Amino acid sequence: MLKFVRWGLVALVGLMVLAFAVIYGGSEIIIRSKPETPMPTIVAASDPGAVARGAYIGRVSGCDGCHERNLQGGPWGGDFWQGSVYTANLTRVVPHYTDSQLARAIRSGVRADGTQLWAMPSETWTTMTDAEVADVIAWLRTHSPAGPDRPRETFGPLGRLNILLGRAKSTPAWVADAKAHPAVEVGPQFARGRHLAVTVCGECHNSDLKGREGGAPDLLIAASYDLPGFTKLLRTGVAMDGKEKGLMSEVSKANFSAFTEADIAALHAYLTARAEKQ
Template sequence: MLRILKWVAYGLAGLASVLVVAVGVAFAASEWTIRRPVPKPAVRLAAAADPGAVARGLRVATVAGCAQCHGANYQGRMFDDIPGVVKAYAPNLTRVVARDSDADLDRAIRHGVGSDGRALWIMPSATFAHLTDAETADLLAYLRTFPPAGPEQPRLGVGPLGRIAVVTGQFKSEAAVMAAHENPPLPDLGPQYAQGRSVARACVECHGPALRGGGPLHTPDLTIAAAYDLPDFARLMRTGVAAGDRHVGMMSDTAKVRFAVFSDAEVAALHGYLKARADLEVKGAATKPLPKS
């Protein structure tokens, strides 16, 4: 019996050693992936300087939701904490803007690469890649109105489960997402829906690159827009109140903060685009052959 217990103890000790080595390897591999430098895209953008640039930049920042992560004063904050996975801090943009060039800021916003050459994580650059040069130049003009203030924020903290996700490719940097072309353009439904398609880019961050929903936020497929008439849809986009006077979680909060700045024409164009997309989805489903029994 003692001999058996001895071998069991040896086995458990060996297993513990293997686990320690595995954890060490996962940490080292994930840390290398997180910290390794990536190529810096060549950009030549400069902040806009005309009289209306700051006001237009505020609108871009509002729709993009910059303050939701970086805080109303843009001094950064911890905006997400998933135990064992990630502790996410948005940097103090007032310090970043004072330190970095316009080109550095453009690379961070639209390409997911920081001024130190490292890929950015969680910063939704893949979503912001659609911003035009003019929109980005206006955004930079607005951000540069904030004088440097407040402390620097900590870097991204990645827990054991998060590191496993990094090593297995389930958690990627924004630069890696874009390099893998995981955020393709929204479907082009024709010139009559061009404005709506442009406005719908604001929906990609939560509802996904194809607007099919799902993901960690469990958002709905935006074919649901077909169930809304224009007045109800406009109320949702402006006030966050859904049909039936419902509060619909994050969308209700986001709409009031970000989408209330849309004009009547933009809301109508978005509604038209989403309904046309839903109609195509329904037609596509109807033409699929039934599975054989």
């Protein structure tokens, strides 16, 4: 009997080792893969208003939220089982990237060495115009190197299993999904608002603005706000019921409060028109 138990334990250990090898090896192939992504020909803008425009985009889009106001990044979360994510210290990364490489990283989620980024929401910015990207790069290049380098993301056992099963996706995979599921068009007069909704709201509410299961809702909810109420939400984080709404309120106070009145109006007009079309 002891002999059978011993052999059973040996077999069990062998299966566990095999499973680990399959999960680690398979996920590592995905992690190290280099997607074929065209290199855009974009040069940092140099006109007098470029840096200010880039800073505005960086603020409302949350660049200086994830990467901190000083753009030096830091730990973003995680644990042994899932892995750990750090936001990059952009002040130290940017000098090692060409303008074209930065543009590709922003809109496609690919590093200078061709490997895939993870947890970088490039799917939100894949429709960002060349001019906007050029402004953002101009703004990024005004920050002198400071602070510590941040490590790359790590992948724990469950994180690797989720990658292998397709439950966890790299940034380029999210970009491809966003391109396949665009937000609805409601006419050229709402183009600015649609663009803002996709490039600013899409990170939480998905590229098609239909929300995420168990997360942010479909932005049809925006139609329940009049313009003053919508403006108050974005400026203060206070909803029409007089209460704050978790992450939405945090992002509103930290980032959306920087929106111009014109952009708030354009965003509200598009979201209202979108709701009427549904």
